[in-house]
Structures are given as C-alpha cells and as structure tokens.
Amino acid sequence: MNTRLVRAAEQVLHAAMQQGRVTAADLACALESAQLLQSPETAAELNRLRARVPELEAERHSTNEALSDAAEQLRADRDRIAELEAERSRPAPVITAAAGLERLRAALAAPVEDPAHAEDVGAQVQRLRALLRGQRTAVGDPHDSPPHPEGRLGDDLPGEER
Structure with missing residues (x-):
C-alpha cells in the first residue's frame, strides 16, 4: 500500500464531503480532478511534462527576446532605407x-x-x-577647341544645312 497516495485520496475525499459532495460519482470526480485515478505511467508522464514547463518558459522568453531584437532591427533598417530613398529622390543642388x-x-x-x-x-x-x-x-570659349581630326566641321554648327 502506498501511504502517500492513500493520505492524498483521504484529504481529497474529506474536502469533497465538506463541500456537500456525497455520492460515489461526486467523490470519483474529486479524485479524478486531483489526478489520483491515473495509472502510474500516466502520472509519471504528467510529472515529466510539469518538470519541462520552466525549461519551455525560459525557451519562450529567449525566443521572444530574439524576435523583439529582430523586429527592432527591421524597423531601424526600414527607417534608414526610407531616409536613403528620400535623399536619392531629392534633386542634387546645382552649383553655378x-x-x-x-x-x-x-x-x-x-x-x-x-x-x-x-x-x-x-x-x-x-x-x-x-x-x-x-x-x-x-x-x-566653345570654339577654342582643336579642329576635327579630318579637318571638317562638326555637324552641330548653327545655320548649317544637311
């Protein structure tokens, strides 16, 4: 006999009876809610899952931090790209x-x-x-340039007909 389980069942049943539950079905539901009707294998698996909860929460926290950093970097990159595109679309200053x-x-x-x-x-x-x-x-003076290598005039002189 497992005295620890018997004592836990006794406490669950006693609390259920104090709440006015007296039928066999009510008492069985109280034992099931306290997870005292599970097989040893199921209880062991549940305990393993419960033991992993802090590990999974830490992993979720780490993932959330990494995701937050990535989102922040994406926002900074987006803002920088917008600045560069605005600069590129601005006309260059004309310097006489x-x-x-x-x-x-x-x-x-x-x-x-x-x-x-x-x-x-x-x-x-x-x-x-x-x-x-x-x-x-x-x-x-644009007309100070050297003559054409073949000695002929350029095609872009005003008044010249082709």
Whole structure:
C-alpha cells in the first residue's frame, strides 16, 4: 500500500464531503480532478511534462527576446532605407561656376587649424586648383577647341544645312 497516495485520496475525499459532495460519482470526480485515478505511467508522464514547463518558459522568453531584437532591427533598417530613398529622390543642388569658384576661394583662404593635417590640406588644395583649371577650360570659349581630326566641321554648327 502506498501511504502517500492513500493520505492524498483521504484529504481529497474529506474536502469533497465538506463541500456537500456525497455520492460515489461526486467523490470519483474529486479524485479524478486531483489526478489520483491515473495509472502510474500516466502520472509519471504528467510529472515529466510539469518538470519541462520552466525549461519551455525560459525557451519562450529567449525566443521572444530574439524576435523583439529582430523586429527592432527591421524597423531601424526600414527607417534608414526610407531616409536613403528620400535623399536619392531629392534633386542634387546645382552649383553655378561663380558659386563654385566662391566656395573654392573661401576654402583656400581658410587657415589650417591643425598643423598635423597641413600636408593633407596642401594635397587637397593642389587637387582643387587642378579642378579649377579644368573648369576654366571647360567654361571657356566653345570654339577654342582643336579642329576635327579630318579637318571638317562638326555637324552641330548653327545655320548649317544637311
């Protein structure tokens, strides 16, 4: 005889009778609700399942955290993509030759604050001067270009008929 089970059944039956349950069916339902009518195998399986509940809850918590992190990253990526698409759709600022020249003069006139970067600034100034020479050449008289290699005129001259 398993005294632990007998004592548990006694307590369940006593509580059921105090609630006014006195028929055999009522008492059997009370024992079933307390899971005292199960086979030893079924009870052992139920205990194994109960033992896994904390493990499964911890796994669910870990999964929820990972899912939350992934959703947060997706929102950040979505926002960044929207920013980049907005930048791409914005027209580029048009810089006229005069405005570009003025910005270049201002940059060249600005003193170098950090002597450690003086060499980098010097190289940048040389590149900017070369760029400026190229722009001056490009903005110059369009008819100053060298003649066509075969000595004939281009097709795009005004007033020329084909």
